[in-house]
Structure formats: C-alpha cells, structure tokens
Amino acid sequence: MVAAFPASHSPKTRRKRLSARMKSFSLDAPDPPKQLLGIDEMTKKKSSSFTNTCFGQPNIPVSVNATKKKFVFSLRSTSLEMEDSKRRSRSQSPQISPRSKKKETDIYVSLYHFRGKEKDDMDLRPGYRVTVTNSSDPDWWKGKCGSRSGYFPAKYLLKLQKFQRVYQVTHTMNLTEIDGHGGMRLHKDQIVLAVGDPPEEEATVIHVKAANNKEAMCPSQFLTEV
Numbered sequence: 001m002v003a004a005f006p007a008s009h010s011p012k013t014r015r016k017r018l019s020a021r022m023k024s025f026s027l028d029a030p031d032p033p034k035q036l037l038g039i040d041e042m043t044k045k046k047s048s049s050f051t052n053t054c055f056g057q058p059n060i061p062v063s064v065n066a067t068k069k070k071f072v073f074s075l076r077s078t079s080l081e082m083e084d085s086k087r088r089s090r091s092q093s094p095q096i097s098p099r100s101k102k103k104e105t106d107i108y109v110s111l112y113h114f115r116g117k118e119k120d121d122m123d124l125r126p127g128y129r130v131t132v133t134n135s136s137d138p139d140w141w142k143g144k145c146g147s148r149s150g151y152f153p154a155k156y157l158l159k160l161q162k163f164q165r166v167y168q169v170t171h172t173m174n175l176t177e178i179d180g181h182g183g184m185r186l187h188k189d190q191i192v193l194a195v196g197d198p199p200e201e202e203a204t205v206i207h208v209k210a211a212n213n214k215e216a217m218c219p220s221q222f223l224t225e226v
Contacts, residue, residue: 105131108143108157109166111191111211122150126191127168127226130157158193158211165194167208167223175216178207184216191226192218 110128122145124130133149134142141154160166169190177184186192192208195215199206205217 107160108132109160109191109193110156111158112156114152114156116150116152118151120150122148122152124152124156126189127166129160132157158191160193163198165198166226167192167194167206168226169218169222170224171222173218173222175218178215178217182214184210184214186210186216186218186222192223 108130110124110126110130112124112126114124116123122143124145128145130143130145130152132141132143135154137154139154140151141157142151143149169186169188169192172188173186175184175186176182190210192210195207195209199220203220206220206223207215208218208223209215
C-alpha cells in the first residue's frame with residue numbers, strides 16, 4: 001500500500017517553495033560594503049599598472065602625429081650630419097689644382113761672352129745661368145737671366161743637368177781624353193761641366209766635359225767653380 005503525501009509536502013510544492021526562497025535571497029541580498037568596493041578598485045589599478053610595466057605600454061597617451069614628426073626630424077638631422085661629415089672630409093684632404101703644378105724649367109749655362117747689338121738682345125758672360133723662354137728659332141733664342149731678358153745666340157748655351165756643377169778653367173793646358181785616343185786642349189776662362197756624381201771636396205782631379213763633348217780628367221787646382 002502506497003502512502004499518499006499531503007499536498008503541502010508534494011515534490012512539486014517543494015520545488016516551488018525552494019525556487020521562491022532562492023529568488024527572495026537574490027533580491028533581498030544586501031550590497032557589498034564600500035570598503036570592499038574600494039579594495040577591488042585598487043586591485044584593478046595595481047594589476048593594470050603591473051601589466052603595462054611588464055609589457056612596456058606607457059600609461060601616458062602618445063599622439064601618432066607627434067611620433068611621425070619626431071621620426072622625420074631624426075631622419076633630417078641624420079642626413080645633415082652625414083653631409084657635414086662629407087664636407088669636412090673633403091676640406092681635410094684638399095685636391096691639388098693642375099694649375100698649381102709647376103713644370104720644371106730647363107736651365108742653361110753661358111759658355112762665351114756676348115754683347116748684344118740690338119735693344120732686345122741680352123748680354124752674356126761665361127758661367128751665367130739662363131732660363132730659355134723661346135727656342136723656336138734654331139739660331140737665336142730668347143731667355144732671361146735674373147731681372148734681364150732678351151735674345152742671344154743659341155750656340156752660346158749648354159744645357160745643365162740637375163745638380164750638375166760648372167767650372168771655369170784658370171790656365172790653358174793640354175789633356176788626354178778619357179778614352180786615351182786623342183788630346184783635349186782647354187783654354188783660360190773656358191767653361192766645362194762636371195761629369196757623374198759631384199766630386200769630393202778633397203778630390204785632386206775632376207772628370208770634366210767641354211762644349212765639343214770631349215771628356216778628360218783635369219787637375220782640380222786649375223778649376224774654379226762658378
């Protein structure tokens with residue numbers, strides 16, 4: 001025999017009562033205290049600041065336009081610095097102009113006396129150093145010696161080599177040529193040139209060459225450097 005439950009204790013009635021209690025509990029539940037709300041807000045702020053610090057996100061908002069302007073300014077300043085460095089490097093290493101390069105001029109020595117007859121002639125004496133400025137005419141050249149300039153016979157000059165010494169003969173003498181096949185006569189006041197390396201100061205003989213291209217060993221006591 002099955003016992004019958006009263007209507008007040010039936011399962012359906014129980015469910016209705018339980019749901020009614022739950023609704024009343026949720027509706028009648030008091031709000032959380034303000035202190036708990038403050039703590040919760042503080043916790044949120046700390047957590048957000050911790051997140052920003054860890055991931056490198058600043059709290060201060062940055063304008064996109066300002067960032068672009070800073071980037072463009074940095075690029076311009078970098079380009080200006082590069083141009084400035086190039087200018088400095090160019091100024092530190094100046095280039096030599098082709099006009100500044102001076103061509104070495106040939107120096108000649110006068111062998112004989114010459115007294116000019118024309119106004120534009122230039123007098124010569126044995127031993128004068130002359131710079132030739134015009135040698136287009138085979139017989140008459142134009143040159144300068146010190147502050148003077150003018151024309152003179154081309155055959156009166158002999159070209160000098162670099163650091164070549166010039167001597168004047170003090171006595172007339174006969175010498176034997178270097179090759180030993182002939183004689184070489186030197187006259188007083190004649191100009192001769194040293195051959196080879198400059199002779200030593202204590203040298204007793206000097207290897208010389210005359211205008212006729214003959215060479216001989218001449219005693220140094222009969223030579224005077226001019």
